[in-house]
Amino acid sequence: MDSYNEIQLAITIFEITGMSQKANKSERILDAAEALFAVHGYDGVTMRKIASEANVDVALANYHFGRKMDVFNAVFERRSDKLNNARLEALRRCQDLAGPSGPSVEKIIEAFLRPLEIAQENTDPGWKNYLALIAYVNNSPVWGEKMMSSLFDELVQEYIEALKKALPNAKDEDIYWCYQNLSGALTLTFAQTGRIDKLSKGKCRSDDFHTAYDNMIPFIAAGFNKVCG
Amino acid sequence: MDSYNEIQLAITIFEITGMSQKANKSERILDAAEALFAVHGYDGVTMRKIASEANVDVALANYHFGRKMDVFNAVFERRSDKLNNARLEALRRCQDLAGPSGPSVEKIIEAFLRPLEIAQENTDPGWKNYLALIAYVNNSPVWGEKMMSSLFDELVQEYIEALKKALPNAKDEDIYWCYQNLSGALTLTFAQTGRIDKLSKGKCRSDDFHTAYDNMIPFIAAGFNKVCG
């Protein structure tokens, strides 16, 4: 449970694109928008703040992407393919290792989560911001269904199928409810609100992703096995 | 697990204050603000939208509460005492029933969650909106720590203590990490994004709170027992 070498390989999928002042202004706009939207949400960010953060004129974001909502969409879509590929590869890898009976619930959950930890620990802080943005979107009554479903449900359904095979006695609905619990726990970790830091009086840190996932994986797996076993 | 008569009594704590057009304009403003902030967040709501939804002049919210942020705080604080009392009472009741050894993890989680279900099923839709607002705040990197901690951490610490007694072998940090998983799952249920409806192709409904908690309680309890047992 502590080491996860198979998926560590997936780290190569998230290429390093660091350097805080990229030459490409179009990407700098997306980086700035990503960081700001992740913290303040769609309505809490102005085009001027984005431009200022990117050291760029106000009109440039409109020129490159169109309207403000198009900037938001561009940010949201920029990393989704890479993320989906990393997680799909992780699922395939753990299925290959498991043989015809298929992987255990815990292995499936681990494959679902570890690529996220790897992304958050990437030297490019954009990945951490991107996942915080996903937290905002996933939890939003306005964007939640539309935006998340269109980009991520295909991958999620693959995982659901794997879970159904590992839990042959489960009712479909139970799997989905359990998935919602997983998605919620994950979302709050993405958000990095710092509340657990205060609640635990410093014993836990919101940015200690490795420990977060070390606990989350057996926690969620136990929940699935209990409810769907 | 299906019936929960002890806590059903707590329903009397949430008095019924329905009627969509109250005489008191000050409360109508809070109701409108509550519903709007819950869906659109702080920055997605304007004083004019609040006033229009409450059928009231724009300047009235300023007169009664001060600045926009004060309206937000007033909404957030309005129901917190009632909610804390209901949940504290639920904890006390399940502790009284359990005797000196203390209640099981599952009973504690049930006491933590069922009052929320009761609130969401109250005829006053304000409670549902209020909990959706809590979802927004709890998941926000801007408000999460400050606002949640000041109003709810005292209650949460009581529950943590009860959980520590039920899980004597647990490390403190593990309890807090597990609590974060609980808090996240709960938050996403509050938010009512409708995503599970689409993902499950209608098999699950975001507003079916009873089923949500029926699954969440054993799910979360199993997670605690696994990680902290």
Add this chain to the structure above:
DNA sequence: CACTATATTCAACATATGTTGAAAATGCAA
């Protein structure tokens, strides 16, 4: 009734916001 405090509306302010069109700068091929 008159008097007073509270509640509510009206009109307006200064500022912030998304967006646009023209001007200027830059990059690049011939």
Add this chain to the structure above:
DNA sequence: TTGCATTTTCAACATATGTTGAATATAGTG
């Protein structure tokens, strides 16, 4: 170099926003 397409800046627009002060209405008290 010239010429052309792309990128970036500048200036401005119409509108939206939080907030305020004065005016008006309402409620309660003697």
